[in-house]
Amino acid sequence: MRGVVALALVAACASDPGPVTPPRGRFPAVPTPVANPTTAAKVELGRLLFHDPLLSRDRRVACATCHGQIWGLSDGLARSVGVDGIGPAGTGRHGPNVTRRNASTLWNAAYRATLFWDGRADSLEAQALAPLRDPAEMGRDPDEVARDLAAIPAYVSLFRAAFANEAAPVTSANMVRAIAAFERTLVSDYAPYDRYVDGDTGALDARATRGLRLFEALRCGQCHTAPMFESERYETSFVEAVSGVTDEGRYEVTGDPADRGRYRVPTLRNAGETFPYFHNGAVRELGDAVALEAAPRPGGRALTPAERDDVVAFLRAGLTDMHAQPERPDVVPSGLMVPADGYRIPR
Amino acid sequence: MASFNASVLFACAVALASCSDDAAVAPSIPAGCTVALSATGADLQQRVQTALIEARSGSTVCFLPGTYMFTAELSVSTPNITVRGTADGVVFDFRNQRRPVGDGGTTGSAANGMSVTGAGFTIENLTIKNSPGDGIRVSNTERATFRNLKVSWDAGSITANGAYAIYPVNVTGVLIEGCEVVGASDAGIYVGQSRSITVRNNVVHGNVAGIEIENSANADVYNNRAYDNTGGLLVFNLPNLPVRDGRRCLVRDNVVEGNNRANFGPPGSIVAQVPAGLGMLVMSADETEVRGNTVRNNETAGVVVINYRSFFGDPRDAMFSAYPETTWIHDNTFATNGADPHYELLRAFGSPLEDILWDGSVDPMRAADPTARLCVTGNTGARFRNLSLGDIPASTTDLAPHNCMQAPLPTITALPQP
Numbered sequence: 217m218r219g220v221v222a223l224a225l226v227a228a229c230a231s232d233p234g235p236v237t238p239p240r241g242r243f244p245a246v247p248t249p250v251a252n253p254t255t256a257a258k259v260e261l262g263r264l265l266f267h268d269p270l271l272s273r274d275r276r277v278a279c280a281t282c283h284g285q286i287w288g289l290s291d292g293l294a295r296s297v298g299v300d301g302i303g304p305a306g307t308g309r310h311g312p313n314v315t316r317r318n319a320s321t322l323w324n325a326a327y328r329a330t331l332f333w334d335g336r337a338d339s340l341e342a343q344a345l346a347p348l349r350d351p352a353e354m355g356r357d358p359d360e361v362a363r364d365l366a367a368i369p370a371y372v373s374l375f376r377a378a379f380a381n382e383a384a385p386v387t388s389a390n391m392v393r394a395i396a397a398f399e400r401t402l403v404s405d406y407a408p409y410d411r412y413v414d415g416d417t418g419a420l421d422a423r424a425t426r427g428l429r430l431f432e433a434l435r436c437g438q439c440h441t442a443p444m445f446e447s448e449r450y451e452t453s454f455v456e457a458v459s460g461v462t463d464e465g466r467y468e469v470t471g472d473p474a475d476r477g478r479y480r481v482p483t484l485r486n487a488g489e490t491f492p493y494f495h496n497g498a499v500r501e502l503g504d505a506v507a508l509e510a511a512p513r514p515g516g517r518a519l520t521p522a523e524r525d526d527v528v529a530f531l532r533a534g535l536t537d538m539h540a541q542p543e544r545p546d547v548v549p550s551g552l553m554v555p556a557d558g559y560r561i562p563r
Numbered sequence: 564m565a566s567f568n569a570s571v572l573f574a575c576a577v578a579l580a581s582c583s584d585d586a587a588v589a590p591s592i593p594a595g596c597t598v599a600l601s602a603t604g605a606d607l608q609q610r611v612q613t614a615l616i617e618a619r620s621g622s623t624v625c626f627l628p629g630t631y632m633f634t635a636e637l638s639v640s641t642p643n644i645t646v647r648g649t650a651d652g653v654v655f656d657f658r659n660q661r662r663p664v665g666d667g668g669t670t671g672s673a674a675n676g677m678s679v680t681g682a683g684f685t686i687e688n689l690t691i692k693n694s695p696g697d698g699i700r701v702s703n704t705e706r707a708t709f710r711n712l713k714v715s716w717d718a719g720s721i722t723a724n725g726a727y728a729i730y731p732v733n734v735t736g737v738l739i740e741g742c743e744v745v746g747a748s749d750a751g752i753y754v755g756q757s758r759s760i761t762v763r764n765n766v767v768h769g770n771v772a773g774i775e776i777e778n779s780a781n782a783d784v785y786n787n788r789a790y791d792n793t794g795g796l797l798v799f800n801l802p803n804l805p806v807r808d809g810r811r812c813l814v815r816d817n818v819v820e821g822n823n824r825a826n827f828g829p830p831g832s833i834v835a836q837v838p839a840g841l842g843m844l845v846m847s848a849d850e851t852e853v854r855g856n857t858v859r860n861n862e863t864a865g866v867v868v869i870n871y872r873s874f875f876g877d878p879r880d881a882m883f884s885a886y887p888e889t890t891w892i893h894d895n896t897f898a899t900n901g902a903d904p905h906y907e908l909l910r911a912f913g914s915p916l917e918d919i920l921w922d923g924s925v926d927p928m929r930a931a932d933p934t935a936r937l938c939v940t941g942n943t944g945a946r947f948r949n950l951s952l953g954d955i956p957a958s959t960t961d962l963a964p965h966n967c968m969q970a971p972l973p974t975i976t977a978l979p980q981p
Contacts, residue, residue, distance in 0.1 A: 292805060303879040418642070488703070537640050537680065538703065539678070
């Protein structure tokens, strides 16, 4: 096998003496809107905006509050806590403004044709505006944020660098473009599973390999489809609704009665990090989520505890890859406090 | 024999892959190495990162002596990779690490030297220095070994240094041995939210915190020397983290001395609040056994046992247990601690202070439970004070209530195997 690899590389060299681009899994290139090409300057601006609580009404909530690094680019909460909340990002956070649904992970959000559990946004640019405006999340008018940004010289020069051909680049539209460009870098595509399918059989241990076989036998991939381990399908949820919360799922977008109670199939990449699970975060443990899903789905069945643990081993060991995890800036241009992320614990 | 040939062939493939740069790979591969890289030649960053990405599980990626000037973080996500220096003088220097666009010195980036998520990772026999962020971070995986490393910053102990030198976080199975760590602006060796941990035979000095075991379970910390840090050896639990329940840390046979360095942690950070002169700290951790250590010449205190609330106030985390329970400090040697406390709160108790300080914090639900107590027995030269914070007149040096034992903790013998 290694001989084959060697020959392939030699062949590559013969035709192209340039630097080697390492294989990056089996993902296609990140889809990028024509109107918003990704550049390093834009990504860096987006990273700073993503971590800046200037975007929220109480000046304490940033995008990273609900999409934090140590929480699998989610927040560890069943449902997120927006403005006027208390405590750093994570499971200890509490407050009066609780969202209806679980914060989706941003891992591989770049590839999604539809975003949110009900699929109501069709681009990262459009998605980013929703939590900004939502009074329970960040609660600020994006244009008002843009006016504040325009008064901060460091941001003005960052916007100029990112949108060089525009006379007045500090706008809410460019703000979400930059955030979207940053989010397009959050790609998880080289987990041990990817190495395994590329022929490195040592990449998965015996348990994880058993788990992968079970995953296939149970036809989990019908919806959690490789290589993304998600799909643009909307499926019935089996978890209990939260009392007092009205949530009709995909129906709210399509108006089709058949979509009532259906939600977008989430990714299983980095699922070990993105607890709790399902649209309202009703299930905390990955093993419980696996058992709950395996039994009633087509091709599925009730699992023994050992089988469930094998599938969990596959998901945890096989599908975790966070090489592209973002760095939390220690300081942002607004001078406000960056929400703690856990890797740099409340320090 | 067949596998040996295959390894050499693979190594050759890597050599050929860099085409214009054949000289970059050693003419012969040292024993035990799958591939060997050298510091000379073009495209160092790309060449090394490519080798790390293309290495298959079970590979040993070796580095020949030389200084490797990297310009970006190196990452490893393949399982069972060993990164090894083949001899003395292998230095990974991150001083030229590129800062993100628009940084301009106002927006700090915290790019690490190495960032690892692959299981069964081993790194040994080399120096990592001048990383703007952490020296080496291994996160969210299992079985990580750090052996015979030196991690440092050429500027000495300054605030601009990276936060953590050796940083496994959320790892099951950690071995850190034979390492020297100097100058971290937060913690030299920082084991966070991990399980099954051995930290032994290390020397840590010139850091804000020498060794930290945070929100971790089943640790054995022994034969280390922590000196000239702001705080020497800290075992603690923090709220609002995915893994809360730190417990069963055995701290034995270490030398913790002269940790009196002025705090150089980033202003405003929690670590910047650690008072200089702190030998050891047990904060909110449960089942901590401290035995056989030599603790001396720490100007604030030898050992402080404290509730998170006493130091930082409300943890704002309903699921967090802030009481340090089931602590046993025994058969240690103490000398000349507390001579000049560098902490306002403690100065109120006079000077010199005792070697072992306790805030007197007891969970009212477990006040009568002998298995939750602080026990202090068999120490040499140990003076003790119950600070009884919040009720200072009741402060007492009476050790009699602490003449008890807790269940001895096991030493960790199962070390991570690749």
